[in-house]
Amino acid sequence: MMSPLRLVLTRGKVSAWRELSACAQAKATFATGPRQTDTTFYEFRTYTIKPSKMSEFTKHTNENFHFRTIHSELIGYFTMELGALNKVFSIWKYGNFAERTAIRAKLAQDKDFMEKYLAKALTMIDKQDSEIAYLVPWCKLDKPEKTGVYELVTFQFKPGGPAVWGDAFRAAISTHVHTGYTKLVGVFNTEYGLLNQVHVLWWNESPDNRAAGRHFAHEDARVVAAVRESVRFLDSQKNVLLVPAAFSPLK
Structure with missing residues (x-):
């Protein structure tokens, strides 16, 4: 026959297990989706170009954007043709946020990118937007x-x-x-x-x-x-x- 003290301890363990189980079920109930295990993410960048500068911006980018793409992986670069005007849209891939931070720091130190591409491009850009998204x-x-x-x-x-x-x-x-x-x-x-x-x-x-x-x-x-x-x-x-x-x- 189980002693009173051992019975109390056993009941306590069962009670604790039930509480942990209920907590796990609650977390599952309130989860907003599958756990994100892959650290890879994509940055969506949208630039609104001054209408009078769209043609010049496109030419400048076609000729000099390689100074940017040598630093990180570009998935796609597009001009918005219907549904929006005077906008360009690009998708960049990063392995994690530390990688993105390191690349942004290198870009700031790259004279070719800063002087041969960005300095002129900025004079033609009216607005910039950025989003981070996961597949x-x-x-x-x-x-x-x-x-x-x-x-x-x-x-x-x-x-x-x-x-x-x-x-x-x-x-x-x-x-x-x-x-x-x-x-x-x-x-x-x-x-x-x-x-x-x-x-x-x-x-x-x-x-x-x-x-x-x-x-x-x-x-x-x-x-x-x-x-x-x-x-x-x-x-x-x-x-x-x-x-x-x-x-x-x-x-």
């Missing part, structure tokens, strides 16, 4: 083999994170992929910038192919059903047509 766990970055145009669709969801809207959103994206009219390049969840925001980057052969594919998708019952479910969590969305620069890795 969502269920998506890998894909690089189309052929040249084409890109569509960046930005979704602003209701607060709560992927735990609230993640499954419905993934289903909606998957149905568009399965129609075959477009190619998914990447899905990015914003970490610094507007929260509950997701950027989806698509590739199409041309704007006309994209338009024809969208009309076809809107008649697909699977797409209609999935989109109808996901928009319950949506606040707004915006899209822009991107044309890659000659030096852009994403062509």
Whole structure:
């Protein structure tokens, strides 16, 4: 027969285990999405160019941007053609925040970059914006083999994170992929910038192919059903047509 003291200690251990278990369940209940284990992130930089300087800025960048790309990995560089005007958009890849900090410090010490590119470019830039985003766990970055145009669709969801809207959103994206009219390049969840925001980057052969594919998708019952479910969590969305620069890795 168990002694009274041992019985109390045993009950105490059981009680403590139950408390820890309840705590773990609570954390799982309130988690906002899968744990981020990959430290790799992407910086989205958008520059608004003075309208009268757009042509000059493009020429200057085409000729001198190699002074910037030698320092870190450029994923894509684009001009916004439809949905916005006089803007350029670039995506940079970093292994972690320490790497980005070190690269930014080297850039400040690089005379070629500072004097041959940045000094003149800054006189033509009206505004700069930066966001940090991670690829969502269920998506890998894909690089189309052929040249084409890109569509960046930005979704602003209701607060709560992927735990609230993640499954419905993934289903909606998957149905568009399965129609075959477009190619998914990447899905990015914003970490610094507007929260509950997701950027989806698509590739199409041309704007006309994209338009024809969208009309076809809107008649697909699977797409209609999935989109109808996901928009319950949506606040707004915006899209822009991107044309890659000659030096852009994403062509």
